[in-house]
Amino acid sequence: DQQVKQNSPSLSVQEGRISILNCDYTNSMFDYFLWYKKYPAEGPTFLISISSIKDKNEDGRFTVFLNKSAKHLSLHIVPSQPGDSAVYFCAASVDFPGTYKYIFGTGTRLKVLA
């Protein structure tokens, strides 16, 4: 039962354009959402997060949008740069109970073309 889904395994975008990565979830108990970026041979690097009580969070070129009614979040990268090429994972945090675990999607491989 995949509670967090990233339906696009890969995405290619021209340098300077917007990259939009999408994530859907099924569990309404998730209270915090995160995006991680992963380069080959490295661990996931925290990128940006959003609480379930908000609908938008922005950090520089990165913006995360949360639509709770649709159980959907997205990551916008503007403008996209070649160094953004990586695998992006969305994750949802849930009280397990008593401990918070992250449930990850399967990832989207972003390729930014120069």
Next chain:
Amino acid sequence: ETGVTQSPTHLIKTRGQQVTLRCSSQSGHNTVSWYQQALGQGPQFIFQYYREEENGRGNFPPRFSGLQFPNYSSELNVNALELDDSALYLCASSLASGGGAKNIQYFGAGTRLSVL
């Protein structure tokens, strides 16, 4: 401030053997979580340790066990290795065991385990 470090980087074992993976948490972090990432999948939660006690476990059998030490470093032990245990094992540390912005989990580079 040092980040999360894991050792070894790579490991090859045969079916039935036992393995121990190690993790040093980020400075100031008292909570360590372990995840298994199979090829083409996202990381899956194995368990979490908070102040040397197991604080939650995912859907993994008892042959996956762990320890946390007084300096908050941690070990993941897997007994009776199976071929399906081949994966990247990731350790993440956080300030405490709660959720939200205060306790974001920061990951190490992982240990790649191959079981032959």
